[in-house]
Amino acid sequence: MIFFAISLLFVGVSLSAFFSGAETGFYRASRVRLVIRNLQGDRISRYLLTLVNNPGLFVATTLIGNNVANYMTSLAIVLITTLIWRSSLAEMLAPVMIAPVLFVYGELMPKSLFFLAPNSLIRLVAPLFLFFTVLFLPASALLWAMSKLLQKLLGQAPERVQLTLARRELHDVIDEGIEAGIISKTQRALSQNFSLVASKPVGEFCTPIGKAYTLPATTTTTVLRKLAAKRELPDLAIYQGEKSNVVGYVRVVEMLLGEGDKLKVLPIAAVSEKEVFGEVLLQMQTKHQTIVRVANANNKTVGILSIDQLTDPLLKGTLNSLRR
Secondary structure, eight states: HHHHHHHHHHHHHHHHHHHHHHHHHHHHHHHHHHHHHHHTTHHHHHHHHHHOOOHHHHHHHHHHHHHHHHHHHHHHHHHHHHHOOOOHHHHHHHHHHHHHHHHHHIIIIHHHHHEEEEHHHHHHHHHHHHHHHTTTTTHHHHHHHHHHHHHHHHOOOHHHHHHHHHHHHHHHHHHHHHTSSSSOOOHHHHHHHHHHHHEEEEEETTTEESSSOEETTTTTHHHHHHHHHHHHEEEEEEEEETTOOEEEEEEEEHHHHSSBOOOBBBOOOOEEEEHHHHHHHHHHHHHHOOOOEEEETTTOOOEEEEHHHHHGGGOGGGGGGOOO
């Protein structure tokens, strides 16, 4: 019987160390590395990514696992004390005396190890954690469903949390690249500036149509040449009738070098004012667009956006000298 109690204590402490360490490793592991290994066909990374995308399931599994481990440890301590001393006072003092040992070996040491080497250790324990995920699934599914319900009731957005984690992890990867000598400090500053504005709507960066410098479609190249001497604008939006009725744009350089007195109006693309900075910047760079009109939900022009207005926020601080 004493052998069974000691074995139960060992298993309980081991499970406590396992779930405590796995919890730290899960939050410390690099999501970027998991994605890359998943794309390479690694099954363990695919399973870990499933937990990343469903953190409620992971939390429920660790919560149940820690409770089972604590129950086993407590039961083992009571059994050992009863078998050796057979005293109620000893049963009360034994948990207090053994608590520091449990804290060090069941909590502190595994958390420290997983904190120092999260990527390698979380992959090492992933198969065993998968076993417990399946084993505890009937109970953890209930807790997982409750967490989903609370998210809906409280209006919590898990996507925002994941984006925040991804931004922090991206900075960590860049820092590793700088230490390895494959990423420069300039590239780091550029990525940091981009991460600050990447998810913001372009409506915050465009020039409102009432303040934007635009020209009517009846403008001639003679007038344009005179205006070009006063204002250094590579492209000008052209409107017809109302100022908000933007029909296209002209390239000032082409008009200055061209012949004739009629404007060569080029079609202008439209983007929603709610589209995010990163997507619009990629679109304009890919399609070689230097100016677009920003429209609201009714497709009415609310502003004009140039490529310079998107690149300027990226060239702040130490990158200010790179502005053109």
